[in-house]
Amino acid sequence: MLIETFIRKQLRLKAHTVTKVEETAEHMLVFIDRLGQRLLRCGVCRRRCREVQDVRKQRVWKDLSLRKLPLKLCYRPRRVKCPRCGVRVEDFPWAEPWARVTTALANAVAQLARELSWQGTARQYRLNWKSVATIVKRAVQYGLKNRSRPPVHVLGIDEVSRRKGQVYLTVVYDLERRVLLWVGQDRTEEAVRPFFTEAMGRRRCHTLQVICMDMWAPYAKLVRQHAPQAQILFDRFHIVKHLNEAVEEVRRSEMRRLSQKEKVAFKRIRWLLLKNPWNLTNDQKERLSTLVRWNTPIIRAYYLKEVFQLFWEYHQPKRAHDHLEKWMRSAMRSRLEPFKKFVRMLRNHLDGVLAWTQCRISSGAVEGMNNKIKSISHRSFGFRTAEHFMAAIYHCCARLPLPIER
Numbered sequence: 128m129l130i131e132t133f134i135r136k137q138l139r140l141k142a143h144t145v146t147k148v149e150e151t152a153e154h155m156l157v158f159i160d161r162l163g164q165r166l167l168r169c170g171v172c173r174r175r176c177r178e179v180q181d182v183r184k185q186r187v188w189k190d191l192s193l194r195k196l197p198l199k200l201c202y203r204p205r206r207v208k209c210p211r212c213g214v215r216v217e218d219f220p221w222a223e224p225w226a227r228v229t230t231a232l233a234n235a236v237a238q239l240a241r242e243l244s245w246q247g248t249a250r251q252y253r254l255n256w257k258s259v260a261t262i263v264k265r266a267v268q269y270g271l272k273n274r275s276r277p278p279v280h281v282l283g284i285d286e287v288s289r290r291k292g293q294v295y296l297t298v299v300y301d302l303e304r305r306v307l308l309w310v311g312q313d314r315t316e317e318a319v320r321p322f323f324t325e326a327m328g329r330r331r332c333h334t335l336q337v338i339c340m341d342m343w344a345p346y347a348k349l350v351r352q353h354a355p356q357a358q359i360l361f362d363r364f365h366i367v368k369h370l371n372e373a374v375e376e377v378r379r380s381e382m383r384r385l386s387q388k389e390k391v392a393f394k395r396i397r398w399l400l401l402k403n404p405w406n407l408t409n410d411q412k413e414r415l416s417t418l419v420r421w422n423t424p425i426i427r428a429y430y431l432k433e434v435f436q437l438f439w440e441y442h443q444p445k446r447a448h449d450h451l452e453k454w455m456r457s458a459m460r461s462r463l464e465p466f467k468k469f470v471r472m473l474r475n476h477l478d479g480v481l482a483w484t485q486c487r488i489s490s491g492a493v494e495g496m497n498n499k500i501k502s503i504s505h506r507s508f509g510f511r512t513a514e515h516f517m518a519a520i521y522h523c524c525a526r527l528p529l530p531i532e533r
């Protein structure tokens with residue numbers, strides 16, 4: 128079989144054909160022409176058109192490599208007279224209308240960009256960073272338009288920071304399917320409203336049953352407005368995070384007061400305190416029990432945290448409620464300011480905290496998605512613009528379909 132025939136078959140050309148293939152040091156140039164008088168399609172509506180208006184100047188598309196040599200397709204596009212759209216550039220079976228790479232190459236790049244940084248992907252395919260960015264953004268556009276949208280029952284709303292603790296984005300997950308639904312700039316009520324009004328719409332908001340979020344977040348009002356039937360759940364992952372922060376705050380302020388000798392004893396206590404007691408080794412338990420005898424605020428903080436964690440084990444709402452009330456009273460008496468602050472927050476959101484006994488949404492769901500986004504940001508050393516970061520998040524977390532290769 129001739130190489131021309133091979134490439135024609137690979138590209139699945141019907142109204143076009145490969146006239147010749149030239150090899151240079153860096154490329155394989157594949158020249159394509161119209162096949163006889165076969166009908167070409169309109170680039171806008173893809174209808175077959177009888178008349179050709181004119182022939183434009185040659186365009187070049189990058190394609191996948193044949194062994195080591197990248198293919199370049201060369202073709203002079205025709206403009207057709209479409210009965211519906213008027214004079215338009217024809218439809219190319221190998222590429223999207225304005226793309227400078229073939230759909231096959233674009234999809235290969237997009238797939239790799241889900242695993243590697245855009246820089247790394249560019250290197251693999253000998254493209255520049257900008258081309259990869261364009262390909263990913265186009266793939267996301269296509270994917271958002273063509274993704275499947277089954278009804279959503281369990282929603283997770285969270286925020287991620289783009290630069291350390293600086294610029295925030297709001298992310299919305301479908302926690303049942305573990306898939307990202309929406310990303311928006313900023314974390315204000317105004318910024319997230321379009322998710323409910325535009326992305327979801329009133330009809331899809333009706334199916335929402337549980338919405339997980341952080342107590343600190345400003346989203347609760349939106350939920351009450353747009354999905355009043357849904358139960359708000361302040362999820363385990365975030366509550367534990369705040370609890371750990373309270374322990375850490377106590378530890379830090381106490382460390383400042385301790386003598387040098389005491390400091391040494393507490394030196395590596397930080398992770399001992401954050402660890403779950405059943406994960407401690409005997410030696411670690413020993414060290415901890417020495418410290419317990421000293422009865423410092425650090426140890427009080429540690430025990431408050433441990434006792435709170437029992438809350439997750441209750442199945443009966445009444446018992447869970449009693450446990451929490453008791454815990455909040457003892458935390459208020461603890462003379463530890465960070466814990467008092469935590470209790471005040473719990474008090475204001477008690478309904479959404481107690482909802483845990485009714486709908487146990489695993490903390491892993493939110494945490495896992497957050498970690499994925501963090502790793503996207505890390506491998507690219509942060510994105511300079513929110514637009515790029517958002518495209519990367521959609522691309523890696525929303526399970527979007529890629530354009531179909533014709």
Ligand SMILES: [Zn+2]
Pocket residue numbers: 169170171172173174209210211212213215
């Ligand atoms: Zn048309």
